[in-house]
Amino acid sequence: MRRFEYLRAASIEEAIARLGDDSGAQLLAGGTNLVDLMKYDVATPTTIIDINDLPLREIGQTANGGLRIGALVTNAEVACHAAVESHYPLLASAILAGASAQLRNAATVAGNLMQRTRCAYFYDVATACNKRMPGSGCPARDGLNRNHAILGASNACVATHPSDMCVALAAIEATVIVKGPEGTRAISLAEFHRLPGETPQQDTILRHDEIVLGIELPPTPEAPRYSYLKIRDRLSYAFALVSAAVLLAIDDGVISMAQVALGGVAHKPWRNTAAEVLLVGRTASRGNFDQFASILLSPAVALSDNGYKIELARRTVVRALEQAASRTPQLQSDKRIH
Numbered sequence: 001m002r003r004f005e006y007l008r009a010a011s012i013e014e015a016i017a018r019l020g021d022d023s024g025a026q027l028l029a030g031g032t033n034l035v036d037l038m039k040y041d042v043a044t045p046t047t048i049i050d051i052n053d054l055p056l057r058e059i060g061q062t063a064n065g066g067l068r069i070g071a072l073v074t075n076a077e078v079a080c081h082a083a084v085e086s087h088y089p090l091l092a093s094a095i096l097a098g099a100s101a102q103l104r105n106a107a108t109v110a111g112n113l114m115q116r117t118r119c120a121y122f123y124d125v126a127t128a129c130n131k132r133m134p135g136s137g138c139p140a141r142d143g144l145n146r147n148h149a150i151l152g153a154s155n156a157c158v159a160t161h162p163s164d165m166c167v168a169l170a171a172i173e174a175t176v177i178v179k180g181p182e183g184t185r186a187i188s189l190a191e192f193h194r195l196p197g198e199t200p201q202q203d204t205i206l207r208h209d210e211i212v213l214g215i216e217l218p219p220t221p222e223a224p225r226y227s228y229l230k231i232r233d234r235l236s237y238a239f240a241l242v243s244a245a246v247l248l249a250i251d252d253g254v255i256s257m258a259q260v261a262l263g264g265v266a267h268k269p270w271r272n273t274a275a276e277v278l279l280v281g282r283t284a285s286r287g288n289f290d291q292f293a294s295i296l297l298s299p300a301v302a303l304s305d306n307g308y309k310i311e312l313a314r315r316t317v318v319r320a321l322e323q324a325a326s327r328t329p330q331l332q333s334d335k336r337i338h
């Protein structure tokens, strides 16, 4: 058994100070990922800083009419909040597409942002893995890589980010609010998660002595056109092979705004804002959606077993755009694909 110190932080400042004092310390919120990682001996913290007493459980309006969601609000509370259901149904839909009811009741916003890849080699301490042990190698490159990345990967790591929530947040253009010894800073969701490069052990740009306070969502009109389309091996309790989060605005049949993020395909939620601009001013037609999806997937590179993801992602984007345009999003309440 590995010994570790347990501390229940009484304030945000105490949590930050203890992180700064101990490079092996890790924060515990819902524990739905960290406890698993500890059981597998993948995470070996010297100190667990339990932050469940911190005042980070509020959902409220921001000064500009957006929504602020505290780091410790559970995934279930976010998905069922009236303001999220009415103004950010894409976020509610993505959360409900993930995990199980029990996990959503325990998992938190911050934990979802910080969850680690589900690459099987990462969880198996008997194998090499650059993310777990930098410099040891990446067996997934030439091994079991059916679920791995087709976009933005590197020689060092081809893992994917597992979150559904973060894919919706990328499309919504959320901001992550973090605090460290030097104060508070706001990081766009697009910048928060990293591509692997030569340092796949770093999933995000969060510094070790910083703590996530919450997320902020920009003001959004009520009942936007949206869809979160998640394709997986089974219809519940499975990570995405590919997912697409779409927000659309259409005036007189012409697209005035398109924000599209892909999940299950890269080390972070994947967006191409330059391609999205090409949709603006065009009609919401199958042909235009096809063209957009082809541009989005044009940099994709297949490994030995995941080439199917390129065409699957292309079709998923087109279908999600069609669902958003026709106001027939994939429903998560019964887990059937509509």
Ligand code: SF4
Pocket (backbone or CB within 6 Å): 117, 119, 120, 121, 122, 128, 129, 130, 131, 132, 137, 138, 139, 140, 141, 156, 157, 158, 159, 200
């Ligand atoms: Fe490790 Fe990344 Fe390679 Fe998986 S893909 S074995 S997480 S380095």
